[in-house]
Amino acid sequence: MYVRGTVAGEVEVRTVSTSYGESDLAEVPLRLEGEESEAEAASDQQPEYETTTVTLWNKWTESAEYVEPGMELLVTNAKEEEYQGETRYATTGDSYVVVEPTFLVNVTAIRNWVECPRLYYLNKLSGVPLNYPVVKGTLVHEVFGDLLRGRDLEESIDARVEERGLELGLLGETAEGVAEDVRENAQAIEGWLEQGRLTEDDSEATADDDSTREFSPAESSWRSEQLLISETFGIRGRADAVRRGAPVELKTGKNLKKEPRFKDKVQAACYALMLEEHGGNVDTGTLLYTKNSALDRNEETGDLTPAKDFSMGGGLLKFVVRLRNELAAMEIAGDVPTGYEGSAKCEYCFEQDTCMVVSGRLDQESKAGQIGQPIPADEREYFERFYRAIEEERREVHHEYAKLWEQDAQERADDDRALIDLEFVEKRPLEEGRWELRAKRTSGANSKIREGDFVLASDGHPVRGNSELATIERLDEEVVLTADEPVEVTRLDVYPSELTTDRLLAAMHDALLKGTERRKDVLFGRTDPEFDTVSEIFIDNNAAQNEAVTKAVGARDCALIHGPPGTGKTYTIARAIRAMVERGERVLLSAFTNRAVDNALEALLEQLENHGEIDADRVVRVGSESGVREDMQPYRLERAGDPEDRVETLQNAQVVAATTATCGSRVMKEQAFDAALVDEAAQLTEPGTCAAINLAERFVLVGDHEQLPPVVRAENDLTESLFERLVNCHPDAGVMLDRQYRMNQRIQAFASREFYDGKLRPAEPAVAARTLDDLAGVSRDALPEDLQDPVSFVDVDGDSSQYTDSEEAARIVDLIETYEAAGLERDDIGVIAPFRAQVSEISSHVPDDVTVDTVDRFQGSSQEIIIVSFTATGTLEGPIFEDYRRINVALTRPKRALVLVGDPNALATDPVYSRLLEWANA
Numbered sequence: 001m002y003v004r005g006t007v008a009g010e011v012e013v014r015t016v017s018t019s020y021g022e023s024d025l026a027e028v029p030l031r032l033e034g035e036e037s038e039a040e041a042a043s044d045q046q047p048e049y050e051t052t053t054v055t056l057w058n059k060w061t062e063s064a065e066y067v068e069p070g071m072e073l074l075v076t077n078a079k080e081e082e083y084q085g086e087t088r089y090a091t092t093g094d095s096y097v098v099v100e101p102t103f104l105v106n107v108t109a110i111r112n113w114v115e116c117p118r119l120y121y122l123n124k125l126s127g128v129p130l131n132y133p134v135v136k137g138t139l140v141h142e143v144f145g146d147l148l149r150g151r152d153l154e155e156s157i158d159a160r161v162e163e164r165g166l167e168l169g170l171l172g173e174t175a176e177g178v179a180e181d182v183r184e185n186a187q188a189i190e191g192w193l194e195q196g197r198l199t200e201d202d203s204e205a206t207a208d209d210d211s212t213r214e215f216s217p218a219e220s221s222w223r224s225e226q227l228l229i230s231e232t233f234g235i236r237g238r239a240d241a242v243r244r245g246a247p248v249e250l251k252t253g254k255n256l257k258k259e260p261r262f263k264d265k266v267q268a269a270c271y272a273l274m275l276e277e278h279g280g281n282v283d284t285g286t287l288l289y290t291k292n293s294a295l296d297r298n299e300e301t302g303d304l305t306p307a308k309d310f311s312m313g314g315g316l317l318k319f320v321v322r323l324r325n326e327l328a329a330m331e332i333a334g335d336v337p338t339g340y341e342g343s344a345k346c347e348y349c350f351e352q353d354t355c356m357v358v359s360g361r362l363d364q365e366s367k368a369g370q371i372g373q374p375i376p377a378d379e380r381e382y383f384e385r386f387y388r389a390i391e392e393e394r395r396e397v398h399h400e401y402a403k404l405w406e407q408d409a410q411e412r413a414d415d416d417r418a419l420i421d422l423e424f425v426e427k428r429p430l431e432e433g434r435w436e437l438r439a440k441r442t443s444g445a446n447s448k449i450r451e452g453d454f455v456l457a458s459d460g461h462p463v464r465g466n467s468e469l470a471t472i473e474r475l476d477e478e479v480v481l482t483a484d485e486p487v488e489v490t491r492l493d494v495y496p497s498e499l500t501t502d503r504l505l506a507a508m509h510d511a512l513l514k515g516t517e518r519r520k521d522v523l524f525g526r527t528d529p530e531f532d533t534v535s536e537i538f539i540d541n542n543a544a545q546n547e548a549v550t551k552a553v554g555a556r557d558c559a560l561i562h563g564p565p566g567t568g569k570t571y572t573i574a575r576a577i578r579a580m581v582e583r584g585e586r587v588l589l590s591a592f593t594n595r596a597v598d599n600a601l602e603a604l605l606e607q608l609e610n611h612g613e614i615d616a617d618r619v620v621r622v623g624s625e626s627g628v629r630e631d632m633q634p635y636r637l638e639r640a641g642d643p644e645d646r647v648e649t650l651q652n653a654q655v656v657a658a659t660t661a662t663c664g665s666r667v668m669k670e671q672a673f674d675a676a677l678v679d680e681a682a683q684l685t686e687p688g689t690c691a692a693i694n695l696a697e698r699f700v701l702v703g704d705h706e707q708l709p710p711v712v713r714a715e716n717d718l719t720e721s722l723f724e725r726l727v728n729c730h731p732d733a734g735v736m737l738d739r740q741y742r743m744n745q746r747i748q749a750f751a752s753r754e755f756y757d758g759k760l761r762p763a764e765p766a767v768a769a770r771t772l773d774d775l776a777g778v779s780r781d782a783l784p785e786d787l788q789d790p791v792s793f794v795d796v797d798g799d800s801s802q803y804t805d806s807e808e809a810a811r812i813v814d815l816i817e818t819y820e821a822a823g824l825e826r827d828d829i830g831v832i833a834p835f836r837a838q839v840s841e842i843s844s845h846v847p848d849d850v851t852v853d854t855v856d857r858f859q860g861s862s863q864e865i866i867i868v869s870f871t872a873t874g875t876l877e878g879p880i881f882e883d884y885r886r887i888n889v890a891l892t893r894p895k896r897a898l899v900l901v902g903d904p905n906a907l908a909t910d911p912v913y914s915r916l917l918e919w920a921n922a
């Protein structure tokens with residue numbers, strides 16, 4: 001049986017004599033997980049779960065040593081015992097003990113950990129840099145997958161090398177040279193697969209039925225790349241291949257011993273564990289050392305066979321779980337490994353120097369020792385604070401994984417995290433050995449899943465069923481996906497990714513350990529940013545914008561442009577970049593979202609075209625095909641192609657535009673710029689901003705900290721943007737754009753007073769006087785009197801539900817009809833509600849061309865008329881839109897009319913909303 005619960009006290013470890021001799025045991029007080037009783041659920045009390053003792057025998061006492069009260073523990077195959085009238089549990093010979101099972105440790109992390117826990121930590125901090133062995137390794141893996149799917153060797157090599165043209169170019173490699181290297185390694189694979197045909201019954205095609213037929217792994221009991229997620233062991237990873245249910249791992253190095261390397265066995269054992277959890281029975285693991293077949297028998301001695309099998313014993317599997325427990329417990333406790341935990345010898349380690357430098361600079365205890373001076377105490381404190389915050393964020397990603405099995409399909413769908421009840425249509429093999437999968441949607445349900453996303457495509461359950469990582473190629477009534485293996489897809493789940501967290505950590509590491517002293521003095525407020533004098537006039541009709549461009553161009557360190565809604569941020573950014581380009585500088589244009597990058601790029605291209613200053617060929621957009629807007633595709637940097645060509649296009653670009661997430665990619669990290677301009681900077685975490693500014697000598701941040709804050713899952717230091725911190729720390733480096741080009745005077749008045757010290761003003765009289773009458777075919781006279789003013793309040797009692805309000809929704813449906821009758825086009829109308837449930841409620845009753853969404857989706861856009869549904873009756877438990885910054889965004893989207901719908905009695909209970917009522921009813 002499974003026993004699962006929370007450690008409820010100190011663990012006692014001791015040695016006892018048994019009939020088998022001396023044995024270790026650990027007694028763990030555990031508060032068992034159980035069902036809440038009805039009475040407990042009804043009262044608000046914390047349910048009282050039973051506390052019992054679980055005895056962990058022998059080697060499992062090692063795991064017991066790491067556990068602390070509050071950690072979660074899972075024991076499989078436990079036996080129940082009666083002891084002095086109490087039910088207790090103990091491990092059996094078949095048990096596994098898992099510490100913090102929801103902490104999902106990656107298989108490669110366990111492999112690094114067994115090599116050296118400190119190495120695991122260093123890899124996590126700095127990420128894997130762009131280097132040839134890594135790219136070559138990836139290519140060999142890709143070719144391996146292709147061969148398993150039945151693709152021709154030469155075709156695969158050519159295609160895969162071509163796909164990585166940009167990376168290879170940056171590394172100074174030629175396509176021919178790389179192809180030759182990959183071929184040497186791939187021959188080992190092909191030879192081995194060929195041998196498999198002769199000696200094993202891998203193929204369904206036997207000699208009898210067709211002796212001339214080529215071996216085709218695609219038809220055999222092989223599968224390439226399998227994503228495995230374990231809800232029991234808290235492990236996840238992608239096995240390179242699985243042959244007749246057993247894991248096969250590919251290594252591009254050599255190994256002249258008979259046995260696989262221990263760390264490689266550990267990796268294969270992790271996959272074996274997960275395959276067994278999914279119903280398999282794994283006796284062997286195989287490691288394929290591809291370099292072996294390229295070695296010269298006359299020069300090398302030892303076992304040159306590339307494929308090495310080993311038997312998968314229970315002892316190894318348990319050892320792997322104990323390793324994983326050690327890692328998970330250390331992460332949960334927030335400790336940093338020193339290297340003493342393992343037995344690796346530092347003098348043989350390739351990373352010894354890096355390890356000593358990091359230890360020295362962060363003043364960390366380390367087995368390798370320390371070199372160099374520690375960074376100042378405030379920087380170390382910052383490092384620790386943000387390290388913790390980023391790790392908390394990682395735990396939130398792990399919770400997203402846990403929801404894959406904790407929530408049922410309907411709950412996932414209700415949470416917008418899955419598309420369920422799809423009708424499988426067909427699977428079609430693609431030329432390159434991959435598959436196209438099609439399924440029909442049976443409902444119009446919403447979800448966070450978008451075209452271009454990676455998703456878990458399954459035949460029913462993302463973890464327990466047959467499931468594959470797939471890319472969404474098209475998403476309308478039909479879903480079209482591509483995947484490595486065919487799945488009869490009926491459900492899609494959002495794939496939780498740790499990539500962002502990994503990149504945040506690397507960006508913070510680079511900012512602190514690789515950043516210049518001057519940069520860090522500015523970031524830590526030890527020195528004020530400096531500016532060169534610039535006397536040129538850049539913008540002659542808007543003094544604040546002109547000052548912003550002057551500051552951006554003249555900044556030696558940084559400039560901060562605070563841009564309230566509609567104040568011409570994009571216009572100012574474009575003008576500043578043009579000025580920098582004219583001065584011969586290389587500029588990075590970045591923002592949190594692809595949409596903002598494309599908007600700014602569009603504005604820049606327009607300006608460049610009007611002034612003919614630089615060749616549009618020297619502007620490059622870096623991003624994925626699905627991320628970049630259609631009209632910006634011509635500027636998108638194609639990664640595939642001739643290495644020299646690809647790299648030339650990127651290196652020659654004077655302006656490179658990419659999201660901050662992409663700035664953390666291996667390719668972008670190789671680039672250097674004179675200046676980085678970052679839009680939407682108030683929505684970025686500090687490390688998120690660093691990913692972009694680390695690449696440039698100076699930086700300009702543009703944003704509005706009175707609008708949406710950074711999007712993070714956990715509540716911690718990541719919720720304040722670097723932009724906001726620097727605006728407060730270096731007010732002289734900042735400029736606020738104070739003329740807005742969007743809203744009627746009456747609409748902007750409240751936001752100006754409440755959020756911008758009354759400084760926001762319409763840029764021109766024509767903006768101030770905007771009304772619906774300006775729109776062709778619209779007459780305000782056709783509207784009821786109470787809707788003729790640019791701001792109106794519609795009083796609705798509400799239905800007292802928490803996250804929806806059917807009365808408000810019904811009233812909004814009427815309002816839309818009224819506006820349509822007065823001549824408004826539906827796509828000029830936007831509706832904003834605080835909760836997704838209310839968005840769905842309203843959407844289901846209004847025509848599709850009216851945009852209905854939450855504030856987050858509206859940030860950065862504007863509409864002729866905006867209707868806000870407050871969805872609050874009776875009392876308010878807090879700011880309805882979570883945060884006043886959200887209501888600021890909602891109120892500043894419309895140009896010509898704003899209609900507020902809600903219960904005034906509820907609103908009047910909050911000081912900000914009560915001032916809002918006064919203004920709306922004035």
Ligand SMILES: Nc1ncnc2c1ncn2[C@@H]1O[C@H](COP(=O)(O)OP(=O)(O)OP(=O)(O)O)[C@@H](O)[C@H]1O
Nearest residue numbers: 541542563564565566567568569570571741860861
């Ligand atoms: N100095 C200016 N002179 C004339 N028009 C301007 C000027 N600055 C901005 N505009 C115009 O004002 C409008 C809003 O500008 P822009 O799109 O740059 O605003 P924004 O601050 O980026 O908006 P948002 O708040 O949505 O991000 C655009 O149509 C732009 O062309």
